[in-house]
Amino acid sequence: MGEPVRVSIVALDPVLEAGARSTLQSNADVAVALPNEAAEVAVIIVDRIAQQVLDVVRATRNAGHRPEVVLVATELAPAEAMHAIAAGARGLLRRTEASADRLARTVLAAAGGDCTVPPELLEGLLDQGAGAQGAATAATPWGAAGLSERERAVLRLVAEGHETGEIARELCYSPRTVTAVLHDVTQRFRLRNRAHAVAYALRAGLL
Numbered sequence: 001m002g003e004p005v006r007v008s009i010v011a012l013d014p015v016l017e018a019g020a021r022s023t024l025q026s027n028a029d030v031a032v033a034l035p036n037e038a039a040e041v042a043v044i045i046v047d048r049i050a051q052q053v054l055d056v057v058r059a060t061r062n063a064g065h066r067p068e069v070v071l072v073a074t075e076l077a078p079a080e081a082m083h084a085i086a087a088g089a090r091g092l093l094r095r096t097e098a099s100a101d102r103l104a105r106t107v108l109a110a111a112g113g114d115c116t117v118p119p120e121l122l123e124g125l126l127d128q129g130a131g132a133q134g135a136a137t138a139a140t141p142w143g144a145a146g147l148s149e150r151e152r153a154v155l156r157l158v159a160e161g162h163e164t165g166e167i168a169r170e171l172c173y174s175p176r177t178v179t180a181v182l183h184d185v186t187q188r189f190r191l192r193n194r195a196h197a198v199a200y201a202l203r204a205g206l207l
Contacts, residue, residue, distance in 0.1 A: 009024070
């Protein structure tokens, strides 16, 4: 087992901060960073994703050690999720869904370079991206070419943190088919890996 992922917690409400700290400390794969200690992932807890929150996300991502950001919000609409991802958030969770296990998995996924978004939000964002028109569509190869239903289904499960075998079982495909779908998407749009594919899907044609 490797070193635990070091996490910092930012919340205006000290009760929420204490709760998140206690939740994460119960997971052996995560360690809450001490004050002024560099963290690999920053968990930011807010009520709503306003402009000020987006500024905090950008500032956090631009810090010297460039931690990944997991944003936990009381309210999380598709438009807000879109802006949060564009600002640099790697993981999004609603507070009502942020159980100890799910929060830890989202943090670990972010540390590993994966993007995690609530499934229904991801579906809405991908639908918007596939249907984008006008200048945004013309400006991005993703918007121009779109995604097949199979490709979107695979990307949704990747965004939820599922491995190739799990995706294959969920969609009744072979692992080889899942791998081929991801390879086709990354090659078609010249992306680095599956995490880059999910992040690019969320951004393309949405802003």
